[in-house]
Amino acid sequence: MRAIKFLFWRLAHFVRRSRTEREIGDELAFHIQSRAEDLVRQGLSSTDAARQARVDFGGIERYKEQCRDTRSVPVFENALRDLVYAWRSLRRSPILVLVATLSLGLGIGVNTALLGALSAIFLRVPTMTDPAGVVAIEPGNSDQFSFLNYRDLQDSGIFADVVGSRTTLLNLRSGDNVERVDGLAVTANFFEGLGIRASLGRIFTRDEASPERDPRLAVLSYACWQRRFGGDPAVLERVVNLNGQSFLVLGVLPQHYRPVTGLMSPDVYVPVSALVLPNLNSRGNGNGLAVLGRLRHQTPPHQVQSEVTALAQQLERTYPRENEGFSLPARVFPVRGMQMRGSAELIAFPVLLIVLFGLVLLIACSNVAGLLLARATARRGEFAIRVALGAGRARLIQSMLIESFLLAFLGAGAGSLLAVWLVQVLSVVTLPNHQPVQLSIQPDFTLYVLGLGLALASGLLCGVVPALRASKVGVVAEVQRTGNRSITGRLWLRHSLVVGQVAASVVLLVISSLFLRSLIRTATLNPGFDLDHGLVATLYLEPNRYLGDGAALFAERVLERVDRIPEVRSGSVASVIPLAGDRSAARFEVQGRPTATGARTYLNNVSPRYFDTMGIPLLRGRDFRPSDRPGSPRVVIVNEAFQRAYFPGEDAVGRHVGYGEPFSEIVGVVKDSSYASVSEAPTPVLYYSYAQVPSLSTQARPLMVHVRTDGDPGAAIRSVARAIADIDNKVAFEVKTIREATTFELDVRRLGSALLGSLGGVGLMLAMIGLYGVVAYAVAARTPEIGIRMALGASSERVLWSVLGQGLRLVGMGLAVGSVLSLLVTHLIADLIGGVSPTDPVTFAGTALVLAFTGLVASYFPARRATLIDPLTALRQE
Amino acid sequence: MGQEVGLLPGTLDLLILKAVSLGQLHGYGVLLRIGQMSGGALDVEQGALYPALYRLEGQGLLDTEWGVSDNNRKAKYYRLTTAGRKRLREETAGWQRLTAVMATALKARLEEI
Numbered sequence: 001m002r003a004i005k006f007l008f009w010r011l012a013h014f015v016r017r018s019r020t021e022r023e024i025g026d027e028l029a030f031h032i033q034s035r036a037e038d039l040v041r042q043g044l045s046s047t048d049a050a051r052q053a054r055v056d057f058g059g060i061e062r063y064k065e066q067c068r069d070t071r072s073v074p075v076f077e078n079a080l081r082d083l084v085y086a087w088r089s090l091r092r093s094p095i096l097v098l099v100a101t102l103s104l105g106l107g108i109g110v111n112t113a114l115l116g117a118l119s120a121i122f123l124r125v126p127t128m129t130d131p132a133g134v135v136a137i138e139p140g141n142s143d144q145f146s147f148l149n150y151r152d153l154q155d156s157g158i159f160a161d162v163v164g165s166r167t168t169l170l171n172l173r174s175g176d177n178v179e180r181v182d183g184l185a186v187t188a189n190f191f192e193g194l195g196i197r198a199s200l201g202r203i204f205t206r207d208e209a210s211p212e213r214d215p216r217l218a219v220l221s222y223a224c225w226q227r228r229f230g231g232d233p234a235v236l237e238r239v240v241n242l243n244g245q246s247f248l249v250l251g252v253l254p255q256h257y258r259p260v261t262g263l264m265s266p267d268v269y270v271p272v273s274a275l276v277l278p279n280l281n282s283r284g285n286g287n288g289l290a291v292l293g294r295l296r297h298q299t300p301p302h303q304v305q306s307e308v309t310a311l312a313q314q315l316e317r318t319y320p321r322e323n324e325g326f327s328l329p330a331r332v333f334p335v336r337g338m339q340m341r342g343s344a345e346l347i348a349f350p351v352l353l354i355v356l357f358g359l360v361l362l363i364a365c366s367n368v369a370g371l372l373l374a375r376a377t378a379r380r381g382e383f384a385i386r387v388a389l390g391a392g393r394a395r396l397i398q399s400m401l402i403e404s405f406l407l408a409f410l411g412a413g414a415g416s417l418l419a420v421w422l423v424q425v426l427s428v429v430t431l432p433n434h435q436p437v438q439l440s441i442q443p444d445f446t447l448y449v450l451g452l453g454l455a456l457a458s459g460l461l462c463g464v465v466p467a468l469r470a471s472k473v474g475v476v477a478e479v480q481r482t483g484n485r486s487i488t489g490r491l492w493l494r495h496s497l498v499v500g501q502v503a504a505s506v507v508l509l510v511i512s513s514l515f516l517r518s519l520i521r522t523a524t525l526n527p528g529f530d531l532d533h534g535l536v537a538t539l540y541l542e543p544n545r546y547l548g549d550g551a552a553l554f555a556e557r558v559l560e561r562v563d564r565i566p567e568v569r570s571g572s573v574a575s576v577i578p579l580a581g582d583r584s585a586a587r588f589e590v591q592g593r594p595t596a597t598g599a600r601t602y603l604n605n606v607s608p609r610y611f612d613t614m615g616i617p618l619l620r621g622r623d624f625r626p627s628d629r630p631g632s633p634r635v636v637i638v639n640e641a642f643q644r645a646y647f648p649g650e651d652a653v654g655r656h657v658g659y660g661e662p663f664s665e666i667v668g669v670v671k672d673s674s675y676a677s678v679s680e681a682p683t684p685v686l687y688y689s690y691a692q693v694p695s696l697s698t699q700a701r702p703l704m705v706h707v708r709t710d711g712d713p714g715a716a717i718r719s720v721a722r723a724i725a726d727i728d729n730k731v732a733f734e735v736k737t738i739r740e741a742t743t744f745e746l747d748v749r750r751l752g753s754a755l756l757g758s759l760g761g762v763g764l765m766l767a768m769i770g771l772y773g774v775v776a777y778a779v780a781a782r783t784p785e786i787g788i789r790m791a792l793g794a795s796s797e798r799v800l801w802s803v804l805g806q807g808l809r810l811v812g813m814g815l816a817v818g819s820v821l822s823l824l825v826t827h828l829i830a831d832l833i834g835g836v837s838p839t840d841p842v843t844f845a846g847t848a849l850v851l852a853f854t855g856l857v858a859s860y861f862p863a864r865r866a867t868l869i870d871p872l873t874a875l876r877q878e
Numbered sequence: 879m880g881q882e883v884g885l886l887p888g889t890l891d892l893l894i895l896k897a898v899s900l901g902q903l904h905g906y907g908v909l910l911r912i913g914q915m916s917g918g919a920l921d922v923e924q925g926a927l928y929p930a931l932y933r934l935e936g937q938g939l940l941d942t943e944w945g946v947s948d949n950n951r952k953a954k955y956y957r958l959t960t961a962g963r964k965r966l967r968e969e970t971a972g973w974q975r976l977t978a979v980m981a982t983a984l985k986a987r988l989e990e991i
Binding site for chain 2: 023024026027028030031033034035037056057058059060062063066067069070
């Protein structure tokens, strides 16, 4: 503390005193000496002359001061002086400093962390040279470019260079250990085209990695190199086994490389070739690439857009079947941040977070503003004296603002500690998914700049009103005022602050409890399949060893083997686990009926007995049979929602659907069950026979083996795992109970609810601190009045209720305002709180109760103190 | 010595500019020069000279430089800047207008109004 004071003192002196001071002194001394010498020449003695010269000159110190005043920069200097003053006076109010630091620290901390995380997600620019000159390209039908289409785009010359990439699952095998890693198949020119270099070794070049050369080259991400290879530099030129093939490791990417895939960061980069993307040479969308183009010098984006559209139209004309819908206007967008594919939900949640976190900061600021207002009222006498001594209004405002900025920076200090910690917590949060999403955010420069900005904003926010109020001080009135402190008239501002705080925390609480309610509702909803007797194994096959119907045959062997396990009642295969964060959709049409282009439905490719295994009742028709093989008539099963949507009032069984010839016959209808979300309304699902869609099974998608057990499924996990390893020990796989496997949605909601719930708690706490402050202050201000009342015989009960009533009135007003605001807000987020109405009465009533209770507690303590007022002491104060 | 006159507010600056316009001077020199220019009739409070000098320097009308005086001491010298020269011209013109107007006004007799 002393050190800081010393620093200020030194700084002030350094800035002003040392040099100017010496110069002024020298100059005036020169004058006086010269004058004295002249006087000596006129005949005075040197002593007399020196004295006379001084007398003639006048008040030296006064003139020095005037010289100084013309020199110094008063604003800055006064600011320094005010800072020292503010520091001293704040040291005498430790409670104010504590509450302000905590409030603002919380507010600034959580907001800094949130904005830091959001900017890391949404403003992230993938590593590449000149990202502003690179655009992402999508055909108008929201498909991706197949490799052949990509080639045509590259050859068209619209762009200086076009690169493509596709995520793919790779089995990384070393010895008997097989690990599934996230791969990115990239076109041969990917690294060169984007200007990406390796930090160790090298990247592959356009010539050596072209698909025709059967390239077996790999570049590792830094994380994969560390995790899998212990950061050993000897990994270069090593041969690794990916999907059963030998690949040569060429290099390792830099540690802070930001991949083009956004938050999903691939472990291994391999060239696009038939080795990793089996149906490379089919024009259809099966193996689409995410495509980026480097603009030719000074080509305007809109021109590029129309050129791409023109090319896509030509591609649709030439390949009408494979490129259906390509004629729609192509989409060209910048590579910065998440590439928004029109997903409103993806935007809605972050916006909601920003608003809610902002509310917390507002509550925190109004807390501090309330405290400063009270302090300003208490210091009116002091201000009056300063005004009387010549301080201007601006000067008073400045000194008050400096105090609030000082508090804000203390808060920002605490807040940045909190933010750094929060960011570290956030950066390790992974969403349970097939592809773990990692928010690798570093507490970097941006974060501190954000913190600083928020501190400045909150300093201004909480300081400006009290400062303006305090500066309007009536000198005479104040100086004359001695004992009488009846200041209730001035309280309306603090009261409205508290009402605002309560209202804001009502909004926070309502929204967070809606999320919580939605979570609880979701957790108890029946997904339409049996959660208690199922296991699911996710198998990552090496695609090249299971070409054609190889995967289907493998699946049959697994099922055969699993069926022999005593605990297992039935087993089946599927391509999608419902509610696991994964989905698969495709276009389809009903035979003999023109359907709108792009009608899509959810898909699942399942084997016979899937519905038995999952406990989904078959309503009409039949299940798939082993005889539904490739070559036999193609058959599908639909759910009720599909029947309702496309065959209302008719029987779907016997009808034909599909995507062009050959159409598949609907042989059965099953009961609805959840697919992507438990809370959603039943959506149409089309079940294909797994054995009949070999092309789908050879994609780099895992194979799901579902098993139904008689008793506790957990007991069968090990035997199922052993059965799979026995058949092929080169398969990467994991076995979970169906309940564990389908918690993706719940996990996401849990995360959201935990986040919003803690936010609501923080907001409530801050608002209650504010309420407590106001009521306590009002009690202090009303002490004489209460004293008189009690002297006149008011019971302490009456006093208690009168004070409580004041606090509760504020809570009630805040509650009313907050509820109205909440009603306006909640319907905007109806999509995010599936299963719960935005006007859920339980939520609103619960929030009101919680607030009434906490409001009562916050007002009780000051009210209790009011009853202890001794009338005599109180009156003597007067 | 003639009769001494007190300075009108605002005239000190003009006198300083004028004094310095005749050649580079230190503070004491400015005082002496003003004395010479007015024939000793103007009573300049000695100390008051310095805040005025500092103010004019702050306004960019004067330049300063440390040098050595005739009596071999370190002294701060003032010189007119271009802006100072311009200001001197304007103020002089203004002053002359004012004195002319004042003179006319004070000479006025009832019948001329």
